[in-house]
Amino acid sequence: MKAVSEGFKVVLTAEGATASDTLGASVAGFISALPDSYIKPLIARTYFRVKSRNGIAERAPYGLAKVEASLVAKGVVSRDEVVIASPYELDKVIGSNTRVLGIYVMDPLGLSFGSGIVYWILKLAGLPYRGIPFIARSFLEIFTNPAVKAHRNHMKIVVGGPATWQLTDTGYHRKLGVDVVYEGEFESLGPSVFSRLLRGEPLPPVVSAPPAKLEDIPTILTPANGGLVEVSRGCGRGCSFCTPTLSGAIKSLPFEGHIDQEIRVNIERGGMKDINLHSEEFFRYGAKGIEPNPEKVIELTRKAYRLVKSYGDEYTISTDFTTAAAVAYRPKMVEEAAQYINEGDRRTFIEMGIETGSPRLLRKLMPGKALPYTPEQYPEVVEQAIGILNDNRWVVVGTMIVNLPGETEDDVIYDLELLDRIKKLRVITFPLPFIPMGALRHTYFTILNKMLLDPVRGQFILEALSKAFSEAAADMDMAVEKMENPFAKVIIGRLGKTLASMLVKRYEEAMSELASRRLKVPEVSESYTTLRTTAY
CATH class of the missing domain: 3.40.50.280 (Cobalamin-binding domain)
Incomplete structure (x- = not known):
């Protein structure tokens, strides 16, 4: 030293x-x-x-x-x-x-x-x-x-x-x-x-910088927060607003000599009990194109499971991202992977970028999102995929984007219809605001408020958040499960459940207020304005 x-x-x-x-x-x-x-x-x-x-x-x-x-x-x-x-x-x-x-x-x-x-x-x-x-x-x-x-x-x-x-x-x-x-x-x-x-x-x-070559990606030396181990990078679906798109086609890292080494670093040096097999699209690990390769996915899952279990029965594996299309296309693959990841009656979260229910916006901005299905089939694919994941003990965190480039009221109505299709499923529906980069300098809050004040967009945001926190309240124990301090786990879990329930109640009350367009635009925080305009 x-x-x-x-x-x-x-x-x-x-x-x-x-x-x-x-x-x-x-x-x-x-x-x-x-x-x-x-x-x-x-x-x-x-x-x-x-x-x-x-x-x-x-x-x-x-x-x-x-x-x-x-x-x-x-x-x-x-x-x-x-x-x-x-x-x-x-x-x-x-x-x-x-x-x-x-x-x-x-x-x-x-x-x-x-x-x-x-x-x-x-x-x-x-x-x-x-x-x-x-x-x-x-x-x-x-x-x-x-x-x-x-x-x-x-x-x-x-x-x-x-x-x-x-x-x-x-x-x-x-x-x-x-x-x-x-x-x-x-x-x-x-x-x-x-x-x-x-x-x-x-x-x-x-x-x-351009995408990295597979052979240039090293194994980590310092353990990762959350027990993360990257198993693949990129997706190749071509969404115009998404960072992983910049990585190009999916690159799958080898288990022997790479993934297994990072698992060991996280367990032996990091003290992690759960290993998160991280990717932009887990169920396409080992794929050469859009279609999943079930044999490679199951082989990876089985090997990772056996390795972590060699340290003790309390060690587990998880994953974090998927797409609706991959899940709906190969449900048997998902079911088999769940036998290792969600063994017994274990439940975990998995994120899915739903993004939109509009076939027009899918075709314009996300040409590969629904493949091998069509944009017109996508809402049904999303509903089916979330159901499959729920059946295999995954709770879905589903993101949907508001204010996409060229979005019209009709597109948002498609989003509302999709939200209605999945409202009875185990999914936390987070609405994400799309802010054009050139508009950031002085109009960030203005754009967010305009979305709320728009009758259709405001209704969608409220309904999505109400569904999100209703589900979050039911799943709060899962959210705090990995906290290492038992006291913090109990306190934060109870507080989180109480707050989530309170928010749902307030959103239900706000629905009628929004309908009558009585929501007031707040003043922009003075300190935030200072951040945006003052040189440091």
């Missing part, structure tokens, strides 16, 4: 909300989109804890763990020259020897889908919205950290992650003094970018 005054050559970190494992239950990180007025410092440090030793994180966001592994695998730095640090203890790892600070971001300015949903949740429940999203506040605090300010003159700052567009579109990367914004998969150009920075070579302010 180097002396504190020296620091490490490369320090990697993330905003506190992203760096945290949220008491062991990553799904509970949703509250990071709440305004910072709701999350006081003591609550933040307790709920958004980062387990660390001498400032070095014991677990890390998966994307950040991949960055660290890539730098070491490509020989950019040695293993003892790079650390993933707790954002709360940067003074222990940044020093005179530090040359690059890498910051991983999920929602740096609070402009993501998640922050928009939370705005709607509070607004429609009649609760005040003051301040800026906590996740944005925790990002900005990195730049005002005393250790960062003290060593800024000899340290380059690189920001990367799935939400860097928020910085480049608003110009905030310049206002914050970010040296390089890295967009795209790190393994392709990231190591060379860091090498050039360490050599003192100039770089453009924004680097856009």
Whole structure:
């Protein structure tokens, strides 16, 4: 261990909300989109804890763990020259020897889908919205950290992650003094970018990287929050607004020598009891095209199950993402995989990007979403797929997007009809606001309010949130199941169920108010306006 005054050559970190494992239950990180007025410092440090030793994180966001592994695998730095640090203890790892600070971001300015949903949740429940999203506040605090300010003159700052567009579109990367914004998969150009920075070579302010080659993706060295293990990357369905589309066709990572190694790292070094087999579309692991390859999916699931069970009966596997089309097309594959993932009477969550019920928007913006089905068949496919997943003990988190480019009232009516089809199924229907990037600078709240005040869109948002929190109240025990502190599990579980039930009641009351168009547009938070317009 180097002396504190020296620091490490490369320090990697993330905003506190992203760096945290949220008491062991990553799904509970949703509250990071709440305004910072709701999350006081003591609550933040307790709920958004980062387990660390001498400032070095014991677990890390998966994307950040991949960055660290890539730098070491490509020989950019040695293993003892790079650390993933707790954002709360940067003074222990940044020093005179530090040359690059890498910051991983999920929602740096609070402009993501998640922050928009939370705005709607509070607004429609009649609760005040003051301040800026906590996740944005925790990002900005990195730049005002005393250790960062003290060593800024000899340290380059690189920001990367799935939400860097928020910085480049608003110009905030310049206002914050970010040296390089890295967009795209790190393994392709990231190591060379860091090498050039360490050599003192100039770089453009924004680097856009192509998809990485499969052979360039390393295995993680630091255990991942949530026990994440990437099994495939990309999907190839071609949705015009989706980040995984940039990765191109699906790339499936091998089990032997890669997936199995990451499982062991997460269990042996990270102490994880559940391994999350992460992908953009789990049921197409091993596929060469759109159609699933059931043999490969079941082989992966069986091997992962047997490996984790070798550590004890209490160890489990999960997965996180799927599409409706893959599930509906190969129901027997889903049933067989569930025998390993949801063994016995175990239930888990799985996310499905439903996005829209409109055949016209599917054809225009998501040409591969319904394949091998047609856009006209898609609503029925969604209903069937959720039913299949429910039958196999999955509760679906289904996202639906409002304000897609070119969306008309007729398109939203299709969404309402789809919502009605699935209302009796076990699905948490989250409405996501689509905000055109060019409109972000000064009109974020205005656009969100316009969606609420539109009679048809407002009705859809209310109905979707009402269904979402009705289901969430019933599933709160699942949401907190992985929390490692039994006391926190009980308290947060009960509080969450109470709040979810309260929100449902308020949404039901708001339905008639919306119909009479009496909802008032709130004043935009002064502190949020400051964030949007003031240079740091």
